[in-house]
Amino acid sequence: MDDLYREIIIERYKNPAYRGELDPHDISFEDENPLCGDHIKIDLRVDNNDMITEAAFSGHGCAISQASADLLLEYVIGKSVDEIKKMKKEALLDLLGIELGPVRLKCALLPLKIIKAGIYGLGESNDALLDEEV
Amino acid sequence: MTIEPKPGKSLINIKADFPILGREVHPGVKLTYLDSAATSQKPLCVIEAMDHYYRWINANIHRGVHTLAEESTAQYESARERIAHFIGASVKEEVIFTRNTTESINLVSNSWGRQNLKNGDLVILTEMEHHSNLVPWHILAAEKNLRLEFIEVTPQGELDLNSYQALLQQNPKLVAFSHMSNVLGTINPAAEIIRMAKKVGALTLVDAAQSVPHIPVNVNELDADFMAFSAHKMLGPTGIGVLWGKKALLSSMPPFLGGGDMIKKVHLRSFTPNDLPHKFEAGTPAIAEVIGFGAAIDYLTAIGMDTIARHEKELIQYALRELASVEGVRVVGPESDKKGGVASFVLDGVHPHDVAQILDSDGIAVRAGHHCAMPLHEKFNLPATTRASFYLYNTTEDVDKLVQGLKKVKRYFE
Ligand SMILES: Cc1ncc(COP(=O)(O)O)c(C=O)c1O
Numbered sequence: 001m002d003d004l005y006r007e008i009i010i011e012r013y014k015n016p017a018y019r020g021e022l023d024p025h026d027i028s029f030e031d032e033n034p035l036c037g038d039h040i041k042i043d044l045r046v047d048n049n050d051m052i053t054e055a056a057f058s059g060h061g062c063a064i065s066q067a068s069a070d071l072l073l074e075y076v077i078g079k080s081v082d083e084i085k086k087m088k089k090e091a092l093l094d095l096l097g098i099e100l101g102p103v104r105l106k107c108a109l110l111p112l113k114i115i116k117a118g119i120y121g122l123g124e125s126n127d128a129l130l131d132e133e134v
Numbered sequence: 135m136t137i138e139p140k141p142g143k144s145l146i147n148i149k150a151d152f153p154i155l156g157r158e159v160h161p162g163v164k165l166t167y168l169d170s171a172a173t174s175q176k177p178l179c180v181i182e183a184m185d186h187y188y189r190w191i192n193a194n195i196h197r198g199v200h201t202l203a204e205e206s207t208a209q210y211e212s213a214r215e216r217i218a219h220f221i222g223a224s225v226k227e228e229v230i231f232t233r234n235t236t237e238s239i240n241l242v243s244n245s246w247g248r249q250n251l252k253n254g255d256l257v258i259l260t261e262m263e264h265h266s267n268l269v270p271w272h273i274l275a276a277e278k279n280l281r282l283e284f285i286e287v288t289p290q291g292e293l294d295l296n297s298y299q300a301l302l303q304q305n306p307k308l309v310a311f312s313h314m315s316n317v318l319g320t321i322n323p324a325a326e327i328i329r330m331a332k333k334v335g336a337l338t339l340v341d342a343a344q345s346v347p348h349i350p351v352n353v354n355e356l357d358a359d360f361m362a363f364s365a366h367k368m369l370g371p372t373g374i375g376v377l378w379g380k381k382a383l384l385s386s387m388p389p390f391l392g393g394g395d396m397i398k399k400v401h402l403r404s405f406t407p408n409d410l411p412h413k414f415e416a417g418t419p420a421i422a423e424v425i426g427f428g429a430a431i432d433y434l435t436a437i438g439m440d441t442i443a444r445h446e447k448e449l450i451q452y453a454l455r456e457l458a459s460v461e462g463v464r465v466v467g468p469e470s471d472k473k474g475g476v477a478s479f480v481l482d483g484v485h486p487h488d489v490a491q492i493l494d495s496d497g498i499a500v501r502a503g504h505h506c507a508m509p510l511h512e513k514f515n516l517p518a519t520t521r522a523s524f525y526l527y528n529t530t531e532d533v534d535k536l537v538q539g540l541k542k543v544k545r546y547f548e
Contacts, residue, residue, distance in 0.1 A: 005546050006492065014483075014547070036487050036503055037517035061515055063484035063547075107487065 002100050005063065013066035017074060020056040029118030030059065031125045032109050034105075038065040042073070042114050050081045062107050064100070069094040069111035081119055087112065089130040139179060139436035145445055148527050150261040151177040151433075155527060163497040166535045170217035171316050171344060171476055172501055176430070180369055184422045194418055196395060210421055213428025214326045214411070214433040220431050222352035223378055227410040229249065230377040231386070231419055235343040236266035238252050238362035238377035239310070241414060242339055242460035243270040245358075245387045247308075253279045256306040258284040258336070260293055260322075261513055262315045265506045271310065285311065287513060291318035291467035298330065308494045313345035316412070317507045317521065318467030319476030320448070323351065327357050337344070337501075339367050343367060348446055348474050350439040353378055365423065370430035374423035378416070442526045446475035449524045453533045455476050466514055475524030478505070483545050486520040492546060493539040500536070 016069075020044035030041035038061030045054040046077075055073040072092055076084050092112050093100070100108055111128055119123035139534035149155045152175045168258075169174060185457035189207070195210050203361045205464065211226075218226040232238045251257070257271055275282050283304070286297040293311075309331040310517055313324045325346075339360040345351050345359075347368035353361055364375040379387075389396055390413075398406040407413045451470040454477065454545050456462050460480035465502045467473055469498050481489055486502035501521045504511045511517065522536055 005488075010547060032515075034508075036485075038485075038487075039517065060485075062487035064488070104487075114537065 003102075004100075006098060008071075009063055009096070010096070011063055012070040014064040015111065016057075016066060016070040018056050018070050019058065020049070021058050022054055022056045027118045029114050031110065031114045031117065032059075033061070033106055034068065036062060038062060038107055038110055040065065040069055040111055040114055042069065042111065042118060043116065044076075044115070046081060052076050052079055052081065052084070061110070064096075064098075065102055065110050067108040068092065068096055069106045070113070072076065072111045076115065079120040084115060087116070136315065139369070139433050141201065141436050142438075143433075143436040145437065146408050146440065148437075149529075150383070151179070152527055153178055153181070159497045160495070162458065163495075164181035166496070166498040166532050168524065168528065168532060168536060169283065169499045169501050170367070170520040170528075171505075171521065173372065174322065174347065174369050174385065174525055175467060175527065176371065176426075177369055177433050179433055180371065180426045180429045184371065185421045192422075199420075206381070206421060209425050209536075210419075213424045213431070213469045214496040216428050216431045216435075217376060220435060221376075221378060222354045224354060225381060228378055228384065228495050230361075230379065230411045230414040231415075231424060232375045232377050232418070233373055234364040234366070234375035235264075235341060235362045236270075236375075238360075238375055239267055239339065241269045241377050241390045242310075242360050242362075243274045245390045245414075246337075246383070247271075247274045249388055250280075251278055251280055252306055254281060256281045256301075256304055256515065257299070258285060258301050258311075258331075259538065260311045261287040261292070262291075262318060262320065262510050263310075263312055264316055264341065265508070266343075267310055267312060267317045267336070267339075269507070286308075287318075287510065291315070291320050292457075292472060293320075293322050293327070295326070295330075302330060302334045302336070306331070307336065308337050310338065310339040311349070312336040312343070312472050314342075314464050315467070315507075315510075316344050317478050317505050318479070319473035319512055319523075320468055321472060321474055324358070325356055328356055332357070343477075344474065347434075349443040355537045359383055359467075365427040365430060366477075368430055369433055370427035371420075371423040373420045381410065384414070389413055389416070393417045395419075399517055402520075402530045415521060416505075426498065437526065438462075443474075445526055446524050446528075449528055449530065449533065450475045450477065452530050453522065453524070455539075456533055456537045460537060460544075462544065463540065468517060475528075476521065477523070478519040478521040480516060480519055481543065484543055486518040488547075489520045489540070489543050493536070494545045496535065496539045496542065498535055 025043040027044040032039040040059040056071040061124040079080040113125040195207040253265040286294040339361040342363040346363040366372040396416040490502035
């Protein structure tokens, strides 16, 4: 339990650095995990060189999904859109640094699904986005 | 043979009858099971009844003259009789075996609904329904262009009978409602709702998934037309449920599923349906599960539904009082005098999933989410809740564990 609710998770959940909305934005996508009611929207600003310059997330959900969104956005800022397209779920789980069961894994990976679906300009997100480029 | 419980069996030391309640969920951490509204645990007598069936009796029913087939049929039909008696049905033919509450409701919507409802007809539901009493009607409404209206839920979590009265003026054909909410715990005034429906000539369907397991329910006293419930929520196995219906009504309805057992005669191009209840039981049924369900009914009968209801009333009173002492906890639904053993709550600043996860580390099993009642959560503007639900094997110590667990959750998020 102490592993799952590491200080960094609780801290990010209570005091997220990237919570908010960007208006205007270049990319925006939202999705939810209907099972638990986690709902997240991610807004991104991208410069002329396809680099992500700003990012923010809004919505609600459990500590794992919210902390994951916050850590993910910190990671993507300053990276190119292409790099994030290639990002694998393991990279995000490394940022979280926790072992998760199958149910909570969905919470943790929701932000990555959303950011990828947004970058790819897809109508819907899907689990295949977590493993590879589409 | 299996050991049958004796009448007047008490609730003292009852946990010992449920093998799973003795297990550890983590090393050194015993299970505290507070998720019976999702599914109940099973006493040894139910497990043994099914085991005995497979070891000694296993044979298909209603066909074949050999000893095993006769014994198997007799046990299957005897369970039907005990279940009919348990809910006060006049005849056992009124008890149709289905897979669960959900299938029972789908049977009504597909068979009775398809035959009797037409363009523009009104079906009244409520805002507190489980998805299983919503989606079958959505499907039929789309097909037949039906009108669906909903009895409103008050902020206290009760049905607003004034809104119901208004809807009754619009010539409804059916009123389908849950007897007890699986989220709010509210026990709805079923007899009154049915009486009001009858006055305007509407039929009634009671979703009794949460009521039949926890309080005495008598279909004749209620005077409903249909009632649905699941064995797995009342100490029985999964995969078996009941649709009870008035005999005349069931007789007039077309079959739901076609196949073996549900026919009298089959020709290449036609068939004659079988008599009740077999008309609605196509194919080989869940025989072991029916027999297990029968054992569960015997167990509940031996203790007595009055005793169980009283026990759970005391528990919910205690639980609501104790939960109120935890700062930041808000329970949804009415006061304990209007509800059964269900406490759904939110804890300030902590998502229900995190609550449930941290409670699990202490072996406490609760459910987090929308509990298959998304519209009700929307109504209360809650994305999710944490739900603790009680049954006959729970004690005030279980409630104490929950409260201690919640204090631990708060420490994590302080
Ligand atoms: C009120 C209510 N109705 C219907 C159901 C559906 O029961 P089942 O899943 O056994 O079909 C449930 C159980 O989850 C319930 O609580």
